[in-house]
Amino acid sequence: MIHFIGTRYAIAAVLISLTAHVAVAQFSNRYPKVDTYRHHIYLEAFEFPFYSNGPVSPVASPDGKAIAFSTYGWIWIYDKSQKKASRLTNSGEMDFLPTWSASGDQIAFVRDTGRETYLLIVDLNGKEVVKVDHPNSSELDPYFSPDGKYLYYSSSKEGTFDIWRYEIAASKSEQLTAVNDGMEMRPVPFGSEGSYFFISKSEGVADRIKLYNGQNKTTTVIDEGRILSQLWIDTNATGDQLALNWSNTLTWNLYLKAAKSGAPKLELFDDEYYVIYPSWNRANNSILFSMSGKSLDFAMYEISADGGTPQKLEVDNWDFGTDLNKVSVVVSEGNDKVNARVSIIAENGHPIIPKNVLPRFDSQNGEVYFYTDGQFTIDVPAQKIRIKASKGLFSSTESDWIDSKSQKQVALTLDKGWDKPGWYSGDHHFHLNYGGPYKLQPSDLKPIMKGEDLDFATPMVANLHFQLKDLEYINWYSEEFPKIMFGQEIRSHFHGHIGLYGNNQLYYPWFWGPILYETHTFDDRTNDEVLKYGRTKGEIGAYVHPISERNPLANETSMSRVPIGLVADVVNENLDALEVACLWSDEIGSSVMYHQFLNLGIPIALTAGTDAFPGYARCMAVGTTRIMVNTGDKNDWDSYLDAIRKNKTVVTNGPMIELTVQGRKPGEAIEQTMSKVSWEMEVYTKSKLEKIEVLVNGKVVWTARESQENGSKKFSGKITIPKGGWVAARVYGSGIKWPQMDSYPFAHTGPVWIGKVGSTDPAAQKESAQTLLKVLDLSWGRIKAAYGSNSVSNQEAYFQQAREKLVRMTSGK
Template identity: 25%
Template sequence: MQGWRGLAILAALLPGPAGVANAEREAVLKQVDLPHTYYWRELYIPQLTTGPSSAVFTPDGKALIYSMGGSLWRQTIGFDEAVELTHPIGAYDYQPDVSPDGRSVVFSRYNGAGLELWRLDLGTGGEQRLTSGDAVNVEPRLSPDGKRIAWVSTQGTGHFNLFIADIGPDGLRNARPLLGERQSKISRYYYSTYDHALNPSWTPDGKRILYVTNNEVAWGTGDIWSVAADHPSDRRKILSEETSWSARPEMSPDSKQVLFASYHGRQWRQLWLTTPDGVAPLPLTFGDFDLSSARWSPDGERVAYVSNEGGNTSLAVREFIGGATTKIVAKTRHYKSTQARLTLDIRDEQGRSVPARVAVLGSDRRAAAPTSSWMHADDGFDRALQASETHYFHCPSLCTLEAPAGDTAIWVQHGFRYLPWRQTVKLAAGENRAVPVKLHLNDLPSSFGRWRSADLHVHMNYGGAYRNTPEHLAKQTQAEDLDAIYNVIVNKEERVPDIGYFRGTPDPAGSAETLIMHSQEFHTSYWGHLGLLHLSDHMLTPDFSAYQHTALASPYPFNGVVADLAHAQGALVGYVHPFDWAIDPPKEESLSNELPADVINGKVDYIEIVGFADHKSTAEIWYRLLNLGFRLPAGAGTDAMANYASLRGPVGMNRVFLDTGGELSPAALRKALKEGRTFASNGPLLGLEVEGKHPGDTVGRKTAGKLRFRIALRSPVAVDHLELVQNGRVVKAFALKGDRRNFDTAGELQVDTGGWLVLRAWNDGSDPQVLDLYPYATTSPIYLDLPGGPSSVPSDADYFAAWLDRVVADAGSRADYRNDRERNATLDYLRNARDRFRSMSH
């Protein structure tokens, strides 16, 4: 670290203003060939957490070696001192396994490109790389005699496969896939068509390996199996189990029991026991929190595991008989490098203490955070601008952390109304450094509206590393300068993690300035996901339909039925994260999204124009619907899994601003959203006024002509394009100069036909300060009641008629309706909607 080059390189590693043309984000670990990266990455791949993430007993059973904060640590059980064993530059270490002789540790190291296996000599501290190629290599497990190693790798295929090799002083020899590739015949939604094999562990005699695979399993990561290490054709299923990536079965040292983690019909993962013959499992532990990564002690009398009972991850050792538990807490930490203490004091423009999102990158090119904070990681990054994804935490205004001495880069962000605060400080060894942070307001003029911001799509708990609560969710909300969150409760496979929190009124954990509301996402990936906001009485169950190969395989109820049930409770119904590409009906391989049918039947109250989808593609389809006269407000929702360590954006990354006159209440938010008094954004703030009217209003004129307009832009990041769009066409583009974060203008616009008008801002490529695909914002429409209308109406109507032709054909080909009544009701609804679109084109 003495020779580290400092400011210039640190600035390149911590997200800053985009300086590269056509900057593009790519998924973290893009080499993995699996769908839905935000699931397997969080649920399976080790993540950077300030608390422990995995542990193993030393051979004498007296100590644990575990991963914490991206380093490996050793701690004697019953003592509170931990010694750091590894601290790589620009990388993070996970998943240790100790050799039977206690002399070395194998582990997995992440460097931003891939995960490789390494070995640490505990005597000398020397490190040896065991794999190469930037594949994903995880879960290393040494055989009982220490001569072989099993692990999971994506090498060569992009799929998670079980590998085995001999291991000696020179490294690995004869490394090979143990099982090979197998493609299941069953269709899957969340998983590859190719089976995976993961969670390996050796039987005590060293002859077999336990693992988890999903042979012909549609949902969940599959069943617990074993395979003979020397005869891979000898495979046996032990237990059919709806596991979720982290079962990690391990046989007891006496070979009598198999310990594994499972939610097994519950909402949270606990530890369960079966036998090598797969008898009905019984729980070892209980609680409304997760226990995972369990390991037997060498004598089989204790179990070490990771828990999120306190919210963050923690480590404990439990006596198998009696259940007495010893918490492993590193009160005193002995680091490999000299540390300094950094205290941030964050205040707004009036000097008031405010919480905020913070990213700190140390001189070791590693993220740093207070030991009690939840560390989060972005889901993608531009490799031309950063070596690894951004890690961040939420600071409650005043926070203290330890970081290595040297140049330390700091980024502070408090929502969209404040400019990012950035500074690099040089920390001296042993220093206690206080850094004041003063945020600068960059807000819209109040004449454009009195806005409240809301994230319409957040999952408080969704199977992540942490255990979230309404109280903690409120703190996340406040740090992001967000006024309201809708926790849309939804299933994660068999579970509905937050169902116990549902209520028709705001959660009491909120406050007068922070609303937490529990709503619902109806989960059918066949028809399209729905947001059901402001349900007044109860959640709609089942929470999903069209789950093939289950007892709820029928595509009934379709979304129109669900919308009616929600509206009966006074709820608003929206289509969430709609489209990742512009839909071209004749060219789609299959098409079942029900949006056009529900819009023409008056079932849709809003659309997430800014959300977990491609904003421009979604807007293109939205424009076509607006052209046909449908009044559809712009909503926004992050789809943030707020208890994830590898997060799909912080809460409020995609948010809607609602002109409520400044009021913050469920009724005011509902009214503003329903009336379209909104703009949706992942950064830029937009103000639009036409003839004194604002989004959601109607400008009425008997003749065409010039309309007076006034606009404003305020943005935390530079904006490439600011445009007025009428009836789907750009009618005026504004030239932005300087830092492109502030713009005000007024003028006249020649308007020859009626229809609608929106103001939008967008960038050609990504900006690393916006943890999304690219900066984008749009107002809801101002409607123009003038003679004439959009010229594209016939072609837009034909477009949706062709769309629904495809949906009718696909829905009609299904044979899994429960009865003819369901089938006929579904097809009649779709055909009627298609025919109504056809009639609009003439």
């Protein structure tokens, strides 16, 4: 996965080239950009509230008799005595994180438009009283002051999240914190002197619970830990006890803690599933929290602050405040009901889901989606609805507006756009559990893969700083389709991230290097140790999300952002594959680097992986970047992996390409007996492609005269070829649409070799060697600067070996 880079590290001159922000075509942010957080996918997954199936963020009224919570994107009020939940809000936007006023007659919450968030205060009839909204920013974490005069909250108005408070009578906001290298969030005011707890987060620095003392105007650290992604806090009336959830690598448990530095945490409740959103019911001296179970639906619980067994707060009656229309939906291909990904919106824009599904928010398109086995029923609050459904990247449909009052049965037939025998799809880089609110089992991937028409998958165990995530699943294996085998991502932030897959063997250490890590900081090791280990175990070793720029070779600044170990590992012929298609890197830029390596005559494979996080409530889907592998009539793991190694592949995030040159397919070689050869290509797409190209040794030798909008189209022609090298096809565009979730449509075939696999054209080889020599030297300079006086003799010998090879290539030897 992508890595966390801290602002404090960025100010060190030696690391500026590693952390500088650049113009990229990868996913950047959906909500207003926060300057101090590099990777918004983590920010939005960890810090933003989410659309849930079942109650989350429960908070008790001052008298303890009612509970406000969020589910289905609305705010509800739960009557404990009647076990009845009544819908308070009914907007087209999504509403989250309710909090009660001290008088109990108002509720504040977060309203989410899908592009920004702001705060509303409403009365108990849902009538708007106050709106708190800073333009071009996100407002989160509302909390009333005990005297009812203020609404505390966090806002990114000044470029990062700070603590603010809104004076209700005066209708004005005041900024309370302003720390430039991090974020301050989740204020919890108490007492009468303006004191409050809050959470401070900074990439590369510990997440901290802090106390601001309003009497003496001081701030104290109460507790800290690394990457506490789901951390939530609340306090009792006197402010001397905190309720909080805390991670122990495997799960998130519920704790009490005295509100002072150094005090130990007392565990109140533990479970294999995650405790989230703890809040104090002060009237009952109890703690409320939410937790999902095996079904992945959320429920709310209450436990005494003294300890004991939590009581599940069942909702027996859901009152929507309007009539509900029940609509049954069937999704099929031809006459067969099929698994699918589905998104439903009401006429007012609000997302709709059935019961017993796990909803996720697509950060690219801004839609809530879920998976179905092909048949489901929804309850619609008296509105028209529109339904999208897809099965993978090549098969989808969208309904017209459906009147839920008159139409009770809906049949959706998918338009199967591309489906050829002998091809299998795979995603070889994503993470099952990685800091999100859901605890997934490997079997939970099956309905996702079926809905995405994904045949093979290698979810990767990886470290979340010092937490080794999903280690318990490394030997979990599914031979039945869809096939699953765990791999591993080894994450040297400094040298570059490596993915190993194909034999579920673990390499140690999982991480090292002079960025972020307090152990193995200056290990004199290179990524070739990882890659060689993988080869001894029969695994494929790939650099993942390698390039973030459209042109990584444009100048020395861009070259300095290429992963430090990449060129040396390729030139020394230790790398098996390069992840050309990934949600968090730039496909065109990655293909540019890939071309340089092929020009050297080193036939590394191209591969693909989303680096998605199915345990997140806000993330794109597994399989939305993928590799298509042509194995013919074989569908076992060995044949599939062998075809990847031989480049019998296409990587894509939406389009599909079938290329032949003189009748030969990617991974094969044509005879070099003529200067001109014939080629044929069929391209399928659902999004507009502005560029459809044939490449020879990385140069565009043919491009389509017109863009391609939708469907399949065939092309053919003749091209002049040199005596060595390779031919490939590449397509791309600028805009995407469902079911795609990457930044722009892209596909690239494996190479068809000229003469033999690994052949070269002397001119192309020389040019690429000269370019890569510059990158290698810049990478070596970064190593010397970062390691300082620490030994780098092992790395020096390895880089010198690569340098000598490149020098020989530049001289034509």
